Amino acid sequence: MTIVAELLQFLFARKKYWLVPVMILIALVGGLLVLSQGSAVAPFIYTLF
Amino acid sequence: MHIIGISAYYHDSAAALVRDGEVLAAAQEERFTRRKHDAGFPRRAIEYCLAEGGCRLPDIDAVVFYEKPFVKFERLIETYLSVAPRGFGQFKLALPIWLREKLFQKDLLTGELRRIDPAFDIARLRFSEHHLSHAASAFYPSPFERALILTLDGIGEWTTTSAAIGRNATIEVIKELKFPHSLGLLYSAFTYYAGFRVNSGEYKLMGLAPYGEPKYAGLILDHLIDLKPDGTFRLDQAYFDYATGLRMVGPRFEALFGEPARSPEGRLTQFHMDVAASIQGVAEEVMLRLTRSLAQETGERNLCLAGGVALNCVANGKVLKDGRFDRIWVQPAAGDAGGAVGAALAAYHLDFGAARATRNALDGMAGAYLGPSFSPEEIVARLTGAGARFATLNDADLYEATVEALVAGKAVGWFQGRMEFGPRALGNRSILGDPRNPAMQRTLNRKVKHRESFRPFAPAVLANECAQWFEHDRESPYMMFVADVRRERRRAMTAEEKALFGVDKLNIVRSDVPAVTHVDYSARLQTVHAETNPRFHALLSAFKARTGCPVLVNTSFNVRGEPIVCTPEDAFRCFMGTDIEALAVGNCFMLKEHQKAALRHDHAPAFAD
Numbered sequence: 001m002t003i004v005a006e007l008l009q010f011l012f013a014r015k016k017y018w019l020v021p022v023m024i025l026i027a028l029v030g031g032l033l034v035l036s037q038g039s040a041v042a043p044f045i046y047t048l049f
Numbered sequence: 050m051h052i053i054g055i056s057a058y059y060h061d062s063a064a065a066l067v068r069d070g071e072v073l074a075a076a077q078e079e080r081f082t083r084r085k086h087d088a089g090f091p092r093r094a095i096e097y098c099l100a101e102g103g104c105r106l107p108d109i110d111a112v113v114f115y116e117k118p119f120v121k122f123e124r125l126i127e128t129y130l131s132v133a134p135r136g137f138g139q140f141k142l143a144l145p146i147w148l149r150e151k152l153f154q155k156d157l158l159t160g161e162l163r164r165i166d167p168a169f170d171i172a173r174l175r176f177s178e179h180h181l182s183h184a185a186s187a188f189y190p191s192p193f194e195r196a197l198i199l200t201l202d203g204i205g206e207w208t209t210t211s212a213a214i215g216r217n218a219t220i221e222v223i224k225e226l227k228f229p230h231s232l233g234l235l236y237s238a239f240t241y242y243a244g245f246r247v248n249s250g251e252y253k254l255m256g257l258a259p260y261g262e263p264k265y266a267g268l269i270l271d272h273l274i275d276l277k278p279d280g281t282f283r284l285d286q287a288y289f290d291y292a293t294g295l296r297m298v299g300p301r302f303e304a305l306f307g308e309p310a311r312s313p314e315g316r317l318t319q320f321h322m323d324v325a326a327s328i329q330g331v332a333e334e335v336m337l338r339l340t341r342s343l344a345q346e347t348g349e350r351n352l353c354l355a356g357g358v359a360l361n362c363v364a365n366g367k368v369l370k371d372g373r374f375d376r377i378w379v380q381p382a383a384g385d386a387g388g389a390v391g392a393a394l395a396a397y398h399l400d401f402g403a404a405r406a407t408r409n410a411l412d413g414m415a416g417a418y419l420g421p422s423f424s425p426e427e428i429v430a431r432l433t434g435a436g437a438r439f440a441t442l443n444d445a446d447l448y449e450a451t452v453e454a455l456v457a458g459k460a461v462g463w464f465q466g467r468m469e470f471g472p473r474a475l476g477n478r479s480i481l482g483d484p485r486n487p488a489m490q491r492t493l494n495r496k497v498k499h500r501e502s503f504r505p506f507a508p509a510v511l512a513n514e515c516a517q518w519f520e521h522d523r524e525s526p527y528m529m530f531v532a533d534v535r536r537e538r539r540r541a542m543t544a545e546e547k548a549l550f551g552v553d554k555l556n557i558v559r560s561d562v563p564a565v566t567h568v569d570y571s572a573r574l575q576t577v578h579a580e581t582n583p584r585f586h587a588l589l590s591a592f593k594a595r596t597g598c599p600v601l602v603n604t605s606f607n608v609r610g611e612p613i614v615c616t617p618e619d620a621f622r623c624f625m626g627t628d629i630e631a632l633a634v635g636n637c638f639m640l641k642e643h644q645k646a647a648l649r650h651d652h653a654p655a656f657a658d
Contacts (some may be wrong), residue, residue, distance in 0.1 A: 003152060003153060003156075006119075006155070007119065007152075010119045010123075011123075014120075014123070016123065019123065019126065019127075022126060022130065023126070026126060026144065027148070029144070030144040030145065030147070030148040031148070033141055033144055033145050033148075034144075034145045034148055034149060
């Protein structure tokens with residue numbers, strides 16, 4: 001849970017309150033994606049992340 | 050105060066150790082793991098830095114990571130949101146990586162650091178900003194008390210270009226350009242389009258440019274980039290795919306130039322050379338406009354550069370020649386590896402408020418010789434263990450034997466002292482050759498380095514002789530500037546030679562030092578200084594005494610795809626697997642013909658792409 005608290009702290013510090021619901025949604029979608037995927041190795045030409 | 054800087058988890062991970070503001074050690078992880086551009090946690094680089102500094106992790110006051118992962122995540126999410134539902138392809142691949150690993154970078158780093166010191170305190174872990182790390186790496190080790198700092202790269206968190214003013218120990222950011230508008234990504238898009246690997250093939254594109262004509266520069270300026278008079282710009286995202294897709298460029302980009310992106314195995318044609326010349330020209334124009342407007346606006350007379358784009362030594366040479374600044378200093382590890390140095394220095398001066406000492410030396414990077422070295426006894430033991438047959442010579446005999454081999458047209462491996470930090474070999478992990486030899490370029494490219502035949506080689510020249518050979522009258526210790534060979538050293542072309550085009554041009558003898566003269570008479574200079582590299586300086590002096598030429602071909606000691614050698618064993622393996630004919634490791638000198646035939650092998654396939 002530390003990561004959630006840190007992320008919230010970060011968003012509040014940067015005054016990006018609108019990103020809070022987005023992050024919750026993304027955590028849900030992302031959780032599904034993680035569960036449905038075997039490997040996280042991405043075939044990128046250039047990873048920007 | 051001891052601070053460790055780390056860059057990792059993207060590409061070229063590295064670690065650096067700073068003690069009381071002085072960079073004591075720095076190394077890239079790839080040199081230890083032998084995996085090119087290794088992006089993993091730089092454990093071995095950290096262990097080396099600690100050993101070099103004679104300390105342990107508990108002695109370190111702070112460990113600083115070179116960027117802020119949360120801000121990067123914020124950029125990703127906002128980018129995906131802004132283009133949704135496009136970009137779902139990248140989103141669904143990126144998100145699991147972030148949710149599994151990257152979002153937990155603090156924990157990941159702590160866990161890795163605790164493998165080195167189980168009692169590592171998380172409170173000692175700090176995070177710098179990507180471009181601040183670059184700016185700090187450019188300014189604090191520079192010889193300037195005040196300077197304009199310009200950082201340009203692909204992307205950090207949000208920033209792609211930043212301008213700051215450095216005064217003593219402070220750095221004040223005055224301007225920033227943000228993602229997706231990035232000169233680095235524009236150049237990388239063309240690197241990809243020309244069939245080279247993004248993040249490492251940019252040098253190849255730059256080397257290819259002089260073979261072409263900038264026929265497409267107008268097209269680029271009209272469609273891809275909206276370049277303002279002050280050098281700021283915006284990229285038309287309709288042509289690019291990097292922000293949300295899985296390729297660098299989109300179909301509109303390919304339609305604009307009339308050809309699909311070249312596959313890595315595809316044939317290089319005049320078209321690709323013209324494209325390379327065009328984007329190089331545009332990149333130079335952006336750099337010139339930016340530096341001119343910033344020089345006028347700030348009145349600063351010194352310029353510090355860092356970020357991946359600052360490795361474009363052709364553009365740096367143009368900025369220098371433009372004369373808006375009295376002096377320019379470029380961080381030798383201008384790419385992300387250098388962020389490790391910058392992160393540590395930024396923490397020392399900006400977080401801990403420490404003053405900056407005045408520099409007496411050339412700069413604070415010690416010639417970039419910040420990596421591991423080996424004692425004479427260790428070298429003998431390691432070479433013996435590897436099965437080498439060698440003679441241990443005194444210094445004078447070593448220089449003489451090396452010069453003898455060079456004059457005989459041999460490629461010589463030259464391994465001395467501390468390994469260089471950054472992408473360039475600067476005379477401690479180098480392959481050397483006689484620049485007067487017209488066959489040297491082809492020999493080195495084909496038989497030794499196993500790389501593309503169009504790529505030029507760089508000259509290392511005695512600093513005090515530089516102006517007699519090149520149109521460059523100041524130091525360039527890190528190969529960060531390109532300058533032309535002096536007119537009187539050039540050879541006029543015959544009509545037949547002028548009619549040649551493309552790579553055929555490279556085989557023409559066009560100066561007294563043909564092996565280091567590119568087709569446009571340019572050369573990527575390294576000035577060699579006795580203060581920072583006395584042994585390489587002595588070798589060049591011996592070569593000059595013998596031949597009258599104070600220049601040597603200097604290329605990195607590796608084959609294509611291999612990290613530069615780190616240890617004597619790496620050097621011996623590379624020597625035995627290529628057509629390098631002589632090798633000097635410290636004072637141990639050996640010739641290929643004396644080595645055991647059973648140890649010969651083909652070195653290149655192990656590192657092939």
